[in-house]
Amino acid sequence: MLINGVPADHLPASDRGLAYGDGLYRTLEVLAGRPQLWRWQWQRLAADCAALRLPCPDEALLLAEIATVCAGLPRAVAKVVLTRGSGQRGYAIPAQVQPTRIVSAAAWAGYPPERAMHGITVRWCNTQLGLQPLLAGIKHLNRLENVLARSEWDDPAIAEGLMLDSDGTVVEGTMSNLFWVRAGQLYTPPLDRCGVSGAMRACVIDTAHQLGIAVTEQRLLPAELLAADEAFVCNSLAGIWPLRQLDGHTWQAWPLTTRLQQALAAG
Amino acid sequence: MLINGVPADHLPASDRGLAYGDGLYRTLEVLAGRPQLWRWQWQRLAADCAALRLPCPDEALLLAEIATVCAGLPRAVAKVVLTRGSGQRGYAIPAQVQPTRIVSAAAWAGYPPERAMHGITVRWCNTQLGLQPLLAGIKHLNRLENVLARSEWDDPAIAEGLMLDSDGTVVEGTMSNLFWVRAGQLYTPPLDRCGVSGAMRACVIDTAHQLGIAVTEQRLLPAELLAADEAFVCNSLAGIWPLRQLDGHTWQAWPLTTRLQQALAAG
CATH class of the missing domain: 3.20.10.10 (D-amino Acid Aminotransferase, subunit A, domain 2)
Structure with a gap:
């Protein structure tokens, strides 16, 4: 798992993703490091970021992180979570947002055919x-x-x-x-x-x-x-x-x- | 901050509180270690746990944790977050739930009178x-x-x-x-x-x-x-x-x- 590009599996308990569900995610199938349906996944991710006024990560960076967490897994489920990060107390969107980007993967056998x-x-x-x-x-x-x-x-x-x-x-x-x-x-x-x-x-x-x-x-x-x-x-x-x-x-x-x-x- | 009773400020990124907002919280004013409106806070917390089918923590334990995180703060804002913890992938409530209990506090000056x-x-x-x-x-x-x-x-x-x-x-x-x-x-x-x-x-x-x-x-x-x-x-x-x-x-x-x-x- 990578959190903001760094190997980690814990995030600050002050994150607005936890406090308010203030963020979004995508779940992807990844075959040999290549996310399937990427064109549509990326379209939807970018659209959802815009709708929530969340800074959208760089596409190449995200693809590289997905490949990293899926390394060694021929077939994986990857999950990308983007949150509005930690901020001052209260619901209002902070003026300065440091978003949190969590990219994780697990081996996956697929569903029964x-x-x-x-x-x-x-x-x-x-x-x-x-x-x-x-x-x-x-x-x-x-x-x-x-x-x-x-x-x-x-x-x-x-x-x-x-x-x-x-x-x-x-x-x-x-x-x-x-x-x-x-x-x-x-x-x-x-x-x-x-x-x-x-x-x-x-x-x-x-x-x-x-x-x-x-x-x-x-x-x-x-x-x-x-x-x-x-x-x-x-x-x-x-x-x-x-x-x-x-x-x-x-x-x-x-x-x-x-x-x-x-x-x-x-x- | 205490997470499940242990001093910590990070929680697993796999927590369902982050993944789905699967949990609840309360915000309390705490004066000299004593949470204000406790009778009603506790009633609401217990009712919300029941409504979400979340195991309710022990009242005495929660009060002790609030006092611990507020130690040294004459006037504090405490926050209690309860989540359904980490579980297998997917929305379904896991058969075995290990809830996450986060109790934190910050000094607080109140609002303008x-x-x-x-x-x-x-x-x-x-x-x-x-x-x-x-x-x-x-x-x-x-x-x-x-x-x-x-x-x-x-x-x-x-x-x-x-x-x-x-x-x-x-x-x-x-x-x-x-x-x-x-x-x-x-x-x-x-x-x-x-x-x-x-x-x-x-x-x-x-x-x-x-x-x-x-x-x-x-x-x-x-x-x-x-x-x-x-x-x-x-x-x-x-x-x-x-x-x-x-x-x-x-x-x-x-x-x-x-x-x-x-x-x-x-x-």
């Missing part, structure tokens, strides 16, 4: 996402809603939980974004009021466009998701997991989802 | 509080809304900003709770959808009851606050600050607020 091949069972979460347009989309460190939602079940046969917002529309999974297919077109919920805009979501949208598949951001109700031709969740570690079972409904074939998986695998 | 005596100028914040009943009232570590709200102004003549929820009702200050007076009765917004339930808020409610003043939880609109006979914000460091100016409106006398201040000062 059946999930991508044969689909997953998902559930509805009771924890709803509050609406907060100022923070929507940002992968910030205020993640208690996700903690509560992911702690609703511990049955390992359920791979993911889907979350509604407080208006009752479907937004995302606890750790993934959601897409669905209707009449050959791809849809995904807008993330303008809550939710996390993942790097894989951005990559899926770009990949669909390259395949000539229209992608529309649209709010949807739970019943509408159950009526979809196909549906899948995705994130940068899992790739694409088709939905097989949800709330008594079963999907058995995912032709468009499979096309997207193949296009992603082909790079 | 004019604020309590002559009232303060406050402003409306543009940052609105999202509605999240599952986290409402808890002084948890997901405080980005407060950071954004408190960063909207830097004019030192404005002592506090008032926040609305996304329904447009007035909830609290960025670092304080709100009360208002109408026809000799006291009102405060319910904190069942958002906001922080402060120790001083609980103390004010109990003190009002002892004085025979009715206290009602009621939602209110900005225009209704401007029409109040009196209004004040409070927290455990500031005590009670009457509102003098807001949005072109001026209050010049606060008879009931002053009675509460005197009752609090008398202990």
Whole structure:
């Protein structure tokens, strides 16, 4: 682990990342030192820094630090955390910010390949996402809603939980974004009021466009998701997991989802 | 500073308090080693632990640690942070939790006494509080809304900003709770959808009851606050600050607020 470029695994307890969750993060798959989906990861990181008015690190520096912490790991999960550092007491953003940059990695074996091949069972979460347009989309460190939602079940046969917002529309999974297919077109919920805009979501949208598949951001109700031709969740570690079972409904074939998986695998 | 009872000022970067804001805190005034408003601070701390399913520390242990970090400081601000500690990757609450307990203190001179005596100028914040009943009232570590709200102004003549929820009702200050007076009765917004339930808020409610003043939880609109006979914000460091100016409106006398201040000062 590197903290501000120095090998370390502890940080000051006065850090605003701890005090207020005043920061953001990304989780990346790294193969032989090369972060996957980097173009989208970097886009999202830079956008989130701007949204939180956090100084954005230098891209080359970050790539070098990721390679350093992943050295010797053929397949790794890297995590980048950026916080607003330590400051005087109180919520106000300090005039002089010395951000904290934490880059860490762990060996990673991936998820069971059946999930991508044969689909997953998902559930509805009771924890709803509050609406907060100022923070929507940002992968910030205020993640208690996700903690509560992911702690609703511990049955390992359920791979993911889907979350509604407080208006009752479907937004995302606890750790993934959601897409669905209707009449050959791809849809995904807008993330303008809550939710996390993942790097894989951005990559899926770009990949669909390259395949000539229209992608529309649209709010949807739970019943509408159950009526979809196909549906899948995705994130940068899992790739694409088709939905097989949800709330008594079963999907058995995912032709468009499979096309997207193949296009992603082909790079 | 003590971390889990041991003198230290750094904590593992893997702590869930940093990763997800998965924890809570309290800020206390400590006079000659004795935390003020302890009865209410402890009530709130224990309630917040229960709400987040976080193991609650022993009360006597916590009091001893607060006294230790405040030793030699006649007047101090102490901060207690409790997190869910380090755990495996992912949002789910670990089966085995080793919580982190951080107790720190700093010398403190108090706020300018004019604020309590002559009232303060406050402003409306543009940052609105999202509605999240599952986290409402808890002084948890997901405080980005407060950071954004408190960063909207830097004019030192404005002592506090008032926040609305996304329904447009007035909830609290960025670092304080709100009360208002109408026809000799006291009102405060319910904190069942958002906001922080402060120790001083609980103390004010109990003190009002002892004085025979009715206290009602009621939602209110900005225009209704401007029409109040009196209004004040409070927290455990500031005590009670009457509102003098807001949005072109001026209050010049606060008879009931002053009675509460005197009752609090008398202990």
